[in-house]
Amino acid sequence: MAHVVLAGGGTAGHTSPLIATAERIARADASGSVVAVGTPKGLETTVVPAAGLRLELIPPVPLPRSLTVDLLKVPWRLVDSVRQARRILSREKADVAVGFGGYVSLPVYLAARTMGVPVVIHEQNALPGLANKVAARFARLVAVSFPDTPLPGAQYLGLPLRSSIAELDVEARRGEARVGFGLDADRPTLLVSGGSQGAQSINTATLGARAELLAAGIQILHVLGPKNISDADVVVTDDTTGARYVPLGYVDAMEDAYAAADLMVGRSGAGTVMETAAVGLPVVFVPLPHGNGEQARNATFLVDGGAALLIDNADFDAVRMAREVRALFDDPERLPAMRRASRDLVPPDAAGALAERVLAIAGSTNAGSARPRRS
Template sequence: MRIVISGGGTGGHIYPALALIKEIKKVNKEATFIYIGTDNGLESKIVPRDNIPFKSITISGFKRKISFDNVKTIFRFLKGTADAKKLIKDFNADVVIGTGGYVCGPVVFAAAKLKIPTLIHEQNSVPGLTNKFLSRYVDKVAICFEEAKAFFPNEKVVYTGNPRASEVLHRNGDEGRRSIGLSNDKKTVLIVGGSRGARPINDAFLEVLPEAGKRDYQFLYVTGEVHYEKVMNEVNKLGNPSNIFIRPFIHNMPEVLAAIDLIVARAGATTLAEVTALGLPSILIPSPYVTNNHQEKNANALSKNGAALVRLEKELDGQQLLTDIDDILLNQSKWEKMHLASKQLGKQDAAKVLYEVINQLAKRNH
């Protein structure tokens, strides 16, 4: 099977694609891939590290407001489609997959025009412009949240979940604890604001750091590299409690997630896929700075099923955050209910389900 995958811009589009590639390689040793992205996107740095052949096209996203830049984007789209057609033909692709971001627009559109089977994967509860556009042309639309179904042609939709979830399953929590120096006999809460951190979450936790230092459980607090120095200056003034472990970034997140009992985080699709795969209870603080406010909608999908507590950034303060953590971590009955609800949402092996859909599409091409 010869597969073209395209997706870029953010890790939320790239990491599910890489997880899917890994799963397909496990079950189909003969499968070969090329990944099409942009040279200036995050994918150009991440994908080659996994030894996946990487090709690039030039494309930019549409502005949501009327802009002359959109005229340029139309011309780039036409040129990108032509370039993608050549790459797809030269590779002799059996199926083409888009995992989101504007780069997959011309790639998946080109494949559809070449009559090659196509699939797009939507990670969020509210799709972006590119996937809404492509849904008219593709054969299948894979979704992770039932709420996304309403945005796509019903007959094309298949619920798969996020293949990134498979990355955290069967990881060694002991290894995660050792890598940080966490105690084995204390419950652990992870506080993280995404790969770059989140200042409002940092500010809220710093408010109650001395009080948090008196708890019998432990904290792993990830500041984000850009905030780390400033946070540590404040922490040193406040006494640097021994039950609070502070890091700028976590490189082995799957192992660390397997070691914790509760997570405080944003509500990006990749994070929620990992959280539900492990059945972790969560306190979610959606970023209000994302397209269509999709993180709040993602978070509410977990909350309504009892798997998460949602706090909006505008109502966040340190005392409320610490109270919320206490209410879940120190109440075993509540923790168990949230754990089971989270696990129920993440029970499907998304990578395997997606592979079956892709396999059927590829067979149709022969």
């Protein structure tokens, strides 16, 4: 019986693998306990309880990118968050602390370190965040989603995915998924999605390329993002080919959208990259042009492996989109080859592999081989 505390939050990039791993831990050790730690400001306050997991909250410790008064407050905020994280670990009798990055993870890592609780980290991005860079120096296990993530002792396990994604039977689901979105069951299908919030540049290019793609007989499922859709976004059908453009603000079950599609155009966040690779969906990635370049880095191994294309955001417009998408659909061998390559490039069942290792570390703690517990 293992007592596992998992930390991660802020965005879906942290919460989704946490939930997927927690589900597999609970399935493998039904008599144990699993609790998640997040902050009051993150996505975890809704998605973690919705997944049936118990959630404990501690204050976030954001790190300002410039020298401001807030930067001077970081040590005091961190001390307070570590103190609260220690209370949670002690109360839960934690055998292992598992972190997925984000503001909440560093206090939990440091609390576990001071208590002798073994730490496991999982890094979602090809370029690691600060919390995981710190914890990698003392973690018992450093698991990564991408094969070239620069962390000491990194083990390439892949990204833990929900079972609905990891176990998706695309061929069996395709026709039903298309019909469910109001599409033709047998027509070539393009999925466009800029992530949970949408992407304005991709949306603009799609609207500009829409007429040409529909005229070519390619139907389009366009997920614009909940803040980007309006009454002006309506279903459009080409009078000649009958191909249909279907706009949506958000899709709750992305596995259905993946199953419906032959090709996707979208951002290259870690979740999107690994989910599409796992289900074998070819993608034209248009990385977010901000941050430290992690989105472009995320997609590199798929591009190098022949499973995806990558176009800079600055170069992506309606003309480029129509040309690239039509070229892929016009080549009868290209998309099947990309689909096969994609599936061969990612480890199977990352959530199960990570859960197995976490429970093994928890088991060694229970056996008394890891450390004396300090409160």
